[in-house]
Amino acid sequence: MKFSGFKxxxxxxxxxxGWTPLxxxxxxxxxxxxxxxxxxxxxxxxAFYLAKSFGQARIAVLEKGWLxxxxxxxxxxxxxxxxxxxxxxxxxxxxxxxxxxxxxxTNFNSMVSQRGIINLIHTDAQRDAYRRRGNAxxxxxxxxxxxxxxELREKVPxxxxxxxxxxxxxxxxxxxxxxxxxxxxxxxxxxxxxxRGVDIIQNxxxxxxxxxxxxxxxxxxxxxxxxxxxxxxxxAGSSSRVMSMAGMRLPIESHVLQAFVSxxxxxxxxxxxTFGAGHFYISQSDxxxxxxxxxxxxxxxxAQRGNLPVIEDVLEGGMALMPMIGxxxxxRGWGGVMDMSMDxxxxxxxxxxxxxxxxGGWCYGGFxxxxxxxxxxxxLLATDRPHDTAKAYRLDRxxxxxxxxxxxxxAQPNLH
Amino acid sequence: xxxxxxxxxxxxxxxxxxxxxxxxxxxxxxNAPNAEAMFCxxxxxxxxPAGVHRExxxxxxxxxxxxxxxxxxxxxxILGAELASDVALAHREGSx
Numbered sequence: 001m002k003f004s005g006f007k008x009x010x011x012x013x014x015x016x017x018g019w020t021p022l023x024x025x026x027x028x029x030x031x032x033x034x035x036x037x038x039x040x041x042x043x044x045x046x047a048f049y050l051a052k053s054f055g056q057a058r059i060a061v062l063e064k065g066w067l068x069x070x071x072x073x074x075x076x077x078x079x080x081x082x083x084x085x086x087x088x089x090x091x092x093x094x095x096x097x098x099x100x101x102x103x104x105x106t107n108f109n110s111m112v113s114q115r116g117i118i119n120l121i122h123t124d125a126q127r128d129a130y131r132r133r134g135n136a137x138x139x140x141x142x143x144x145x146x147x148x149x150x151e152l153r154e155k156v157p158x159x160x161x162x163x164x165x166x167x168x169x170x171x172x173x174x175x176x177x178x179x180x181x182x183x184x185x186x187x188x189x190x191x192x193x194x195x196r197g198v199d200i201i202q203n204x205x206x207x208x209x210x211x212x213x214x215x216x217x218x219x220x221x222x223x224x225x226x227x228x229x230x231x232x233x234x235x236a237g238s239s240s241r242v243m244s245m246a247g248m249r250l251p252i253e254s255h256v257l258q259a260f261v262s263x264x265x266x267x268x269x270x271x272x273x274t275f276g277a278g279h280f281y282i283s284q285s286d287x288x289x290x291x292x293x294x295x296x297x298x299x300x301x302x303a304q305r306g307n308l309p310v311i312e313d314v315l316e317g318g319m320a321l322m323p324m325i326g327x328x329x330x331x332r333g334w335g336g337v338m339d340m341s342m343d344x345x346x347x348x349x350x351x352x353x354x355x356x357x358x359x360g361g362w363c364y365g366g367f368x369x370x371x372x373x374x375x376x377x378x379x380l381l382a383t384d385r386p387h388d389t390a391k392a393y394r395l396d397r398x399x400x401x402x403x404x405x406x407x408x409x410x411a412q413p414n415l416h
Numbered sequence: 417x418x419x420x421x422x423x424x425x426x427x428x429x430x431x432x433x434x435x436x437x438x439x440x441x442x443x444x445x446x447n448a449p450n451a452e453a454m455f456c457x458x459x460x461x462x463x464x465p466a467g468v469h470r471e472x473x474x475x476x477x478x479x480x481x482x483x484x485x486x487x488x489x490x491x492x493x494i495l496g497a498e499l500a501s502d503v504a505l506a507h508r509e510g511s512x
Contacts, residue, residue, distance in 0.1 A: 240464035251460040253436065254489070299434045300489045302466040307417060307492070309430045342460045398460040399453075411459045414434060 003107055022187055023067075023194035028201050031227030032060045034381055035219055037206050037242060038235035039063025041072035041182075041367065042359055044189035044200070045374020046234055046381070048106070051196035053375065054382035059198045060228075062221060064205035068186035071237055074304075074336035075367040076259050076293050078272050078283060080117045080177035081142045084133045087392030087404040088345060089140040094389045095372030096142065096176060102371060108188030111181035111286060115271035118147070118156065118171040120321075122277045130172035137174065147171045156273060158324055166277035166320065178271060179283050185370060209246045209356065216246075216355040232357040232381050234373075237337035238302075239360035246353055250360070251342040251398050253413040256301040256335045257293065257364045258310055262328040264288030273321070280317030282325075290328060292318060296338060296364065298414045305335040338364050344416030345404035348376050348386065349395040357381055358395065363416050419485055420497050424478060431477035437462055438470035438484045441504050466490055472500060 001007075001020045011018050034050060036043045039061045050056040063069075079099050081092035102110050121127045127146075134144035152171045153161065161168045190200055201223070208220035209231065218227035235242050240250050265288050274281040282292035294314035297306045311333060318325050341347065341361030346369065348359050359377045362369060376387035386393070392404055398411075409415040417429035444454035469489045475481050482500035487493065 238466075240462070241466050244463075249457075249461040249463065251462070253462050253464050254466070299429075299487075300436070300464065300469055300471060301492065302490045303492055307429070399456045413462075414436070 003109070022191040023200055026199045026201065028060065028204060028221070028223055028226050029199065031218065032199070033058040033228070034230045034232065035059075035226060035228035036061045037219065037231065037233045039067045039190075039200060039202065040070045040234065040236070041068070041186055041189065041370040042236065042362075042373045042377065043232075043234040044186055044193060045370050046232060046359070046377040047193040047198045047200075048189045048196070049375045049378035050382060051193055051198050052105075054378050056382055057197060059193075060226065061193070061198060061200045062204045062206055062219070062226070063200070063202045064222075066202050067190055067200060068183055071336045071338070071366060072186045072370070073183055074259065074334060075182055076281065076283065076291050077179045077182045077285070077367065078117065078177070078281065079112070079180050079368045080174055080272070081140075081368070082117065082119065082133065082137055082144065082172070082174045082177065083406060084136045085404055085406055086140075088406055089136055089142065091372055091376070091389040091393075092369065093137075093140045093142045094375070095369050098371030098375060099180065100176070102180075102185070102188065106188035106192040108184065108191055109181075110184040110188050112178070113180065113286070114176050114178040115283075116173055116175045117177035117272040117274065118152070118173045119274045120159070120168050120276040121170040121172065122166045122168060124169070126276055127170060134172050143174060143176050145173045145175065147173050155270065158268075159273075159322055160320065163320060179285070181286075182367060189374070206242060206245070211246060211353055211356075214352070214354055216353055228355075230355045230357065230381055232359065232377060234359040234377060236339040236360045236362045236366055239339045239358070243358060246351070246356060248351065252339045252361050253300050254302055255296045255298065255338050255340045255414060256303055256306045257296045257338050258306040258314070258333055258335045259291070259293040260311070260314065260333040261285070261331050262290040262325070263331050265290065265328060275317050275321045278317035278320065280314060280321060282318065282322075289331060290325060296340070296414065302337050303335065304337055338362070340413035340416055342398060342411045342413055343403035343405045344407050344409065346373070346393050347395050348373065348380060348390045348393040350380070350384070351395065417492055417494060419473060419483065419494060421475065421478070421481075421483065422497060422499055423481070427475070427478060429473075431475060432473040432483075433476045435472040435474060438472055438500075438503065439463075440472060441484075441500060442507060468495065473497075
């Protein structure tokens with residue numbers, strides 16, 4: 001089934017009887033060329049690009065729950081490529097370019113909406129830092145605009161510009177950034193992969209790896225053994241749990257990050273806005289709800305829910321920035337489990353076990369990376385060489401001293 | 417979350433800052449022949465278990481003691497707390 005304007009009109013006139021399921025629900029085969037562990041955004045994108053761009057066949061994606069039940073359905077849907085460091089920025093800009101063409105590529109409406117992101121400036125030093133960041137972005141082919149206070153006021157008049165402690169002095173804007181419908185991204189990639197013959201197997205939890213003489217032979221699952229020539233693990237949030245079954249310890253702690261949505265409101269916030277003094281970011285969904293979040297709770301957690309002090313902290317940040325949201329009612333809050341890596345940057349690499357590949361450590365920035373992560377992981381799985389933009393995401397960079405410390409916080413996962 | 421401080425009783429976790437795995441008490445010997453590899457493990461690698469986890473919390477807004485808190489990372493249930501200095505001393509006695 002192909003989506004098109006004609007199809008939508010035809011179905012509207014014939015009682016919507018011609019829609020079919022977006023993907024099959026196959027039984028697992030006894031073996032595959034490539035098994036991807038994790039049916040979230042990154043795993044599905046990996047399978048999609050393996051089949052579409054790298055000509056691989058006989059691929060399975062194993063998901064312990066239902067498709068997209070993890071962080072792909074729990075994030076705040078922001079896409080952007082406003083990074084500083086040379087190990088990061090080209091990768092995220094590559095991702096941004098894939099976002100811009102995603103709907104054509106998958107023939108699925110992922111509601112990619114390039115409404116721009118504005119990082120607010122509160123001090124002169126911060127303006128210098130953002131000017132440097134904006135220039136670094138341009139070096140990598142991304143777009144950036146440094147906004148004065150007056151230009152900013154025209155775009156977003158409702159901010160508290162004269163906050164006594166953190167007055168707003170301008171902003172760094174990336175006009176091509178924005179949001180995408182997170183579930184739509186998972187569904188689009190799943191459907192695209194399924195159409196190209198990938199088996200997406202849900203309710204199939206990996207319980208162990210079969211490794212002999214340093215080579216992976218397959219995975220033990222809740223639905224039996226599945227043989228594989230190569231296994232790619234993309235289970236951010238649970239990376240340490242899964243990789244410990246292969247005897248590996250990772251430079252990762254799992255932390256819970258909360259997000260919130262208000263009741264639906266009329267169009268209020270034009271793009272994504274981030275507070276530069278506290279940690280608070282906000283956008284408005286197409287349905288009208290204000291979607292926002294802030295810091296991680298800061299302690300190891302696999303609970304997919306956080307605690308009240310951080311909720312209070314996030315809302316205080318929001319109130320300091322735009323007092324008008326105090327009138328809106330909070331509709332829902334939820335938590336997702338993040339792979340917090342020791343330098344705040346991800347890992348896409350081979351492991352010491354032949355045929356076992358790892359993708360994780362996305363901290364709280366995995367959603368925007370979904371297309372490039374999938375493409376780069378597919379590249380690595382298919383060719384055994386890292387993609388050009390993901391060369392810095394090595395697993396051994398911590399031992400070798402090549403950390404990518406975007407925030408400059410050091411080996412401290414709960415500060416990133 | 418309420419942390420049962422061994423000296424001060426139940427205290428709100430908000431008064432504390434979090435550091436991480438309690439194994440950070442056991443700093444490797446810098447004079448050991450494999451010190452570089454051991455420090456790399458110590459600084460960067462974590463067990464990161466889903467379940468019972470022993471971890472360091474600092475009572476910053478209180479008596480400024482370091483605690484070793486035993487907590488379940490899946491349920492957030494706190495199972496106990498000891499003074500980190502006691503844990504470190506016991507470890508030193510144990511390794512003699």
